[in-house]
Amino acid sequence: MYQVKKIARSEFVPIRNLTYHVQVWGEPAPHKTPLVMVHGWMDVAASYQFVVDAFAQDHYIIAPDWRGYGKTSSGPVDNYWFPDYLADLDFLLDHYAPQQQVNLVGHSLGGNVVMIYAGVRPERIRRLVNLEGFGMPATTPDQAPARYAQWMNELKKLHQGEMELKSYDSAAGVARRLMKTNPRLGADKANWLATHWAQENADGTWSILGQAAHKISNAQLYRVEEVLAIYQRISMPVLAVEASDNSLEMWWKGKFTLAQYHERMKSVPNVQIGRIEDAGHMMHHDQPEVLAAMIESFIA
Structure with a gap:
């Protein structure tokens, strides 16, 4: 069994009528910028333990279980909306860092959340690290009718017990x-x-520890033009980290490529691309020491 080096403590925080479970490592101090780390789809905050153990410095780290994951109950909901993650993060920062900027790290779904949040609330973030929060393939308005139908059909399957984990x-x-x-x-x-x-x-x-409702497709289309307009407002330095294995090719089969993602990232004013060798999408599991060193160097 893996031997933990740095023990997390669990805190339960009231966030928007929910009780959010938050993993916290280290203690706050005047000289420390809080390091907030948010996880991806079907993952939990504890997933960052290996990276936390690999940090060379003493950080004050805050990592929530998103609503409907881990020990954060979401109540009796049957689907999840992306804007809720933005608001949950905003309320979380109100609680833990109301008067100071944070260093913000997000993986996968969490990477998409922090990129959008950074363009909406740029004043709240000192440094941003996006771990393969690639976004989604571009859509066109004519896809909307089928998408709404797909969403309703999947909701029926969920309520009929056909989407259980x-x-x-x-x-x-x-x-x-x-x-x-x-x-x-x-x-x-x-x-x-x-x-x-x-x-x-x-x-x-x-x-x-993840609700089956997370499998429901988003009813609304992913609008690249809106995303790029938000990216242009990201004023802090950004480190976008990729793994050597190309997850986009595996997921989208040419519908969305790494080259297209790189083109979108040109809209971010101050971004550098990092790469981790011998790693897949779960880079925080595959190469935690390498990732920890990259993050610490970037936020130093």
Whole structure:
């Protein structure tokens, strides 16, 4: 089992009628800029543990479980809206850093959230690190009718119990699932992650700590023009980190490419692209020491 070096404490914070679970490492201090780290789709805040352990310096780190993930209950909702992540983050910063800027890190879904947030509230961020928050393929208005229909059809499937997440016979089963998804993930990390990524049920099975409603497609189209207009307002330095494995090719099969993503990033006034070798999309698991050094160098 992976041996944790820096122990997190759990805090529960009232955010927009929800009780948000937040992992906190270190203590606040006048000389410290809070380091806020937000996770991706079907992940949890504890996923950053390996990076936190690899940091050479003493940081004050704040990492929430997004609504409907981990120990943050979302209530009886049947789908999730992207703007809610922006507002949740805004309220979270009101709580932890009301009078100061933060260094902000986001992975995947969380990377998309922090990029949009940075263009909406640029004054709140000192440095921004985007870990493969690529965005989505461009859309055209004529796709809207089918998208709304898809959204409603998926909602019906959810309510009919057709979109439930798979359960596992044991924590070891969860760990095997994690290693199957990410072949670079060692058994020690997988076994540790499994107990934070899932929880045991009364019957002894294990369920993922993520709501099935997260699988519902967004009813609204991804509008690249709006995204680029927001990107242009990102005033702080940005580090956009990519893994050597091309996840975009795997996900979108040519509908959205790394070259197109790089073209979009030209709208960000002050951005540098970083790359981590021998890593996939879960770079914070694959190469935590390399990623930790990149983040610390950038926010120094």
